Amino acid sequence: MTGWIKCCLLGVMSLCLHVAAAEPAVRLLTEDDPPFNYPNEHGGVTGISTEMVTETFRRAGIPYSIEIMPWLRAYNLAQVDSKTCLYSTTRNDEREKRFQWVGPLLKNDWAVFAGPRSPPGVQDMAALKSFSIGGYRGDAVALYLQNRGYKIEYTSDDVLNLRKLMAGHIDFWASGIYHAHFLAEHERLGPLRQVATFSSSYLYLACHPQTPPATLARLNAALDAMRHDSFIDALKKRYLTPP
Template sequence: MLSLTVHADPVRVLTEDDPPFNLREAGGQIGGVATDMVRDIFQRARLPYTLELLPWARAYNLALTEADVCLYATTRNAEREKRFLWIGPLLVNAWAIYAGPHSPDRVRTLDDVRPPAVIGGYLGDAVAQYLVDRGYRVQQI
């Protein structure tokens, strides 16, 4: 009988705080629906890994610039398609805009939030970039 053992360096697996998909739970452990799936994938593949929760822009940058780094859960779009090797999808998630209490009364379509309206978004987020590319004013944090 032949037995083969492969010793690989752990894959550095990165994510952001984005409940309910990935989040820091009480006690400091990283949890969430997507995190549970990623853990299962690595366990089934018998690959060593470390798991870190970082600000989105930092995690994304590390995935672009360092070897043996895996990033989840991220939006797959045309711009990102060529930058990564993809596994998945883990989840399918619809995009939405929520109007606050001081927003115009009738926000029904994207046209209702064209400039001068300002939309809040996250720096480096696919949704924010999608809106910026189409001429919307997005204040990114």
């Protein structure tokens, strides 16, 4: 093989490697929402959804970065930054056309919880119409109830709702069941009683509408492959406290 041919081949290989390395990293945004996504002691992000999403990107061979921030800020950024995806995002009719979807990641049941100072005798959703229910701004759980005529008192952080519930400053609290039990155990607050389960949702990775179809296909294929091995089952045993 002549020298100039070798140089051409090396040049082509170098160009291919450069193109592969130059694939832009996807900016992954999330919030502090355990056990799905939350900060760890090393300044990074952990949680069952975080491990699922990062493994999906690893298997798909797509570079990424992760940032944790307040939910409303992350939600708004994911709609204007074309290189951005958001997790763990409840998929509903209002959000359907605002994103491209990868998933589902996990099923998330929604419930209303009572604390030791909650009004007694309330056992169903109809009876809750007369009482204050804690929720946090931008959360799909709280918006679902508000749109159906329930009285929602908003905070910026769901831990505040748990503390207000225990202190008797709100009557009840609406949240996902895994999230509620995780927070109660972590904060060592209780007892927490589940009054009624009122809906089920699925959590997804929500990507900007301009995300390339090929990227979405690679991510969904990687996630589908994970469902057929022990990876996701092992994560559920580690992170999800039985309600």
